[in-house]
Amino acid sequence: MACQQLFFANLQRPKNGGPRVGKAGRRVLKPTPLPEPHRVPTTSTQLTLFTATRDFRQFDRELHANLANPWLIRAQQAARALGEARGWSRWITSDVNRALVIVLSGFREGESIRYSELFPALRVRGLPVVRTAEVLNRLGLFTDDRASAVDRWLERKLDGMPPGIHRAVEAWIRTLLDGGPRSEPRSRHTAWAYLGEIQPVLLEWSSRYDHLREVTREDILAVRDAVTGKQRESRIVALRSLFRHAKKNGQIFRNPTIRIRVHRQTGGVLQALVQADIDEAIATATTPDIRLIVALAAVHAARPKMIRTMQLDDVDLGNRRITVGGHVRPLDDLTRRAVLNWLDHRRSRWPNTANPHLLITQKTAVELGPAGKLWTTRATRNLTATLERLRVDRQLEEALTHGADPLHLALVFGIDEKTAIRYGDAARQLLASEAEEHHRRSQACASQPTTADSG
Structure with missing residues (x-):
């Protein structure tokens, strides 16, 4: 009589892998690892209770400089790359490196340089604070602890x-x-x-x-x-x-200003500039930057903020187009010559600048921001024909020339419809007053006796 061996299914091939049981033998169990013995630290560790403010003003290069600090080396490499991208001069690069030596010679992993520590130490030595902070911030080593403006x-x-x-x-x-x-x-x-x-x-x-x-x-x-x-x-x-x-927001129960009306103040009639004032403004435009600023205000009615925030991409010399305040306009010959003269001066004066703005200064040439407001308006500040008056005169002249059409003004200068209507009303009043003055002079001339009548 033959014997049959019974077995449960899948016992010879366990799901958890390993060698087969039966003829192939059983799996050898891995020994349980013994726990590692508890190690008593042989050195003590001082925990940080609070972060004391460091005074970098006491830094002495001969005593405290550590040019081999790895964080200082990384910061100097970052400063060199940033300077090449911004067009820093060798003097600016040298000053930033001096500042980095002061604040990073004793720097350790996990620390941070605060603005309140950086500013007094660099300002007393005449070193650049903003550019140094930008380098430190790129490495994640800077903390701006100033209260917001x-x-x-x-x-x-x-x-x-x-x-x-x-x-x-x-x-x-x-x-x-x-x-x-x-x-x-x-x-x-x-x-x-x-x-x-x-x-x-x-x-x-x-x-x-x-x-x-x-x-x-x-x-x-x-x-x-x-x-x-x-x-x-x-x-x-x-x-x-x-x-x-x-x-x-539920801070009061009723609004006491409801139904309190104040009549809006209507401004006086806009007046055109006399030719003598315009000639005086033109005479002050003796440098390429001022000539371009005056041209943008007097020809394209650009506000001072629009002028100083214009980008290089806003000038399309090939297609003779210029974008002023987001509004595309034709580029006339006068403005085109002013732009070319300024670009030649800019290229020769700051050949390595990376600033994308059209108008730059000695300060902004090594940065990316626009020129300041006072720098833009300095040429005509004490004149009757300021940049704002030149802008207003240009739009008023356009209204007088094309029959006080607000739609035409809005299309040409990209201004708001209310502003265009105001210029149109002012132009109509000026045209009416000129017509009345002309009629009055004609009547006065007609009422005077001629030489033949008096004889």
Whole structure:
């Protein structure tokens, strides 16, 4: 009688792998590893309790310089690469390297260089703070511990106000600057102007009230009637914005500025410049940069901010096109010659600059930002024909030439329709006054007796 060997399925091939059981033998179990013995540290470790402020002003190159510090070597390589990209001169590169030796000779892994430590040490030696901080920041070694300009400005402006008013005004200003869930951010200058206009009012209310809820409609009317002209309009606009924001966020129960109206101040009739003022502005344009600035304002009606923020790509010499404030215009011969002269001067003066702006200075040639406002407006600052007056005169001249058509002005200069209508109205008034003056002179000449009549 034959015997049958019974077995359970898949026992000869376990799922966990390894050699087969049965004829091939069983798996050899791995010995359980013994735990490593506990090692007692032979050296003590000092934990960091707090970070003390370092004073790099006491640095002595002969005593403290460590040119072999690996972080210093890496920073010098980063500074060299950044200088080549920005077109730094050898003097700037040398000053940055000196600054890096001061702050990184004793640098250790895990530390950070704070602005409050960097600034006094480099400023007393006349070394560049911003460029050194940029190099350190590229390596992740820099910490900017300065309070933001907005925080310092708000702290100064809101000083002396009770918490109830302080919190509401601060939330309003930050919403103006940063925007909110249903509000777009406003210009920084708008926030400055609003708060600057009503700060005296808020301080006066702070002496009587603890919260904006206590402000009444009579208080708003008294504030409105205390000033006249354009200031009255600006004050009500700022207060209306403040109380609307406070009501929207539940900080007050009712808005006391509702249904308080102020008539908008209409500006006077725009006047054209006389030729003598224009000639005086042209006479001051003796350098390539000033000639280009005056041409952009007088021919293309460019604002000073548009001029200093223009990029090299905004000038298309091949197609004779120029982009001013995002609006493409034909490039006339006068502006084209001014651009070519400036580009030749720029190429010879700063051949290695990487700044993409059209107009650059000695300072911005080694940076990437635009020129300053004071540098742009310096040529015509004390003249009657300033850059702003030249811009206005150009748009008014276009309106006078083409029959005061607002649509034509909007298409040519890319301006807002309300602005175009204002220039059109001013042009019509000037044309009407010139026609009346011409008619009056004609009547005066007709009323005078001739020589034959008197004989």
